[in-house]
Amino acid sequence: MRTQVVIVGGGPSGLLLGQLLHKAGIESIVLERQSRAHVLGRIRAGVLERGLVDLMGQAGVDTRMKAEGFVHDGTLIAYDNDMFRVDFTAHTDATVLVYGQTEVTRDLYDARDATGGDTRFEVENVVIHDAGTDAPFVTFGENGHSERIDCDFIAGCDGFHGVSRKTIPADVRQEYEKVYPFGWLGILSETPPVNDELIYANSDRGFALCSMRNANLSRYYIQCDTSDDPASWSDDAFWDELRRRIPPQAAEALVTGPSIEKSIAPLRSFVCEPMRWGRLFLCGDAAHIVPPTGAKGLNTAASDVHYLNQGLRQFYGQGDSEGIDRYSERALARVWKTQRFSWWFSTLMHHFPDQTAFDKKMQRAELALLRDSREAQAAMALSYVGLAY
């Protein structure tokens, strides 16, 4: 087989890139390790920046998103039983859209099917060969057979645990990591959200987040130990703990019900440099991870896709390699700014096991500054709605 771009990973990065390339007449084959049902069953992001919404429009897959997504023009921050609002439109010309990653992925798969895009599910042992040369190829197992695809480029969109990043030689790769000493226990429940905007809460018992997917689907998180087992948290125990961490008016309004999903996510900041090696380009979680506070993971994956799509269009359309040559530099410039925001917001909102009384005072002072200062709110809003590409 031969194609122009092999995309390793059929998550949101890989699928969005595939659709954007298709619009430019650039062929791709997507290789996904899991089944389609498995990919669509993963409950993850839900807050989309304008940049991602615009890219979905450019890919021609925003009809359902526009009809069913919820525009949010602010968010609430709670601490010490108090709550204040950061108004995005008072400080920026943008809003965010609440629309689940599962739905984004479903829309992209449907569009890929409609355009006859080649997607291989449940492939095994994907290996990237000769990415440092002008003749790269990818091998993999499919239905018990070994397959080979020759290509011009490889987009490594295979997430944090994928093979692409590890293909870059260790002496070329530089990795930066910070692991946080806690995780997020999240549940999804078919109940109306406690509030029509997200509530981020810093409490003495730890962080909590009240989020949502739609008018009858709520997503709630509480900070927990990474060693906790989700199965050891009964729904009642979760709801009780959540009520203790959010302001009384929200606790009273909380509508509870059985969880339909419950999982624990560790919190990590991670960046791999460079994001390009020869003809291999890393996109999304394959190259970087943020703690989910502030919802930057999927959105940063989208900005990578934007820069790579631009670079490949420039290459195939005008024979100009400037865009792909500068891909890593451009993507990383934005990646580090979103890393800063996610780290800052996580540090501000969580209870750290080794936190001293002084550290706690600093958190409270910073929260008070954010509550009282227009400039501090403007800085937060700018990053929350998403930095320009």
Ligand SMILES: Cc1cc2nc3c(=O)[nH]c(=O)nc-3n(C[C@H](O)[C@H](O)[C@H](O)COP(=O)(O)OP(=O)(O)OC[C@H]3O[C@@H](n4cnc5c(N)ncnc54)[C@H](O)[C@@H]3O)c2cc1C
């Ligand atoms: C609990 C949670 C909440 C989150 N909330 C938010 C949020 O609100 N906002 C936000 O922006 N982000 C959020 N994120 C982050 C967001 O989900 C990720 O950043 C996003 O999924 C990245 O997309 P991706 O396509 O780069 O990687 P992935 O979604 O990880 O997709 C990679 C794909 O590659 C496949 N794959 C892996 N290895 C191989 C291989 N060897 N061969 C072939 N295929 C392979 C995987 O099966 C997967 O389908 C959250 C994440 C979690 C865990």
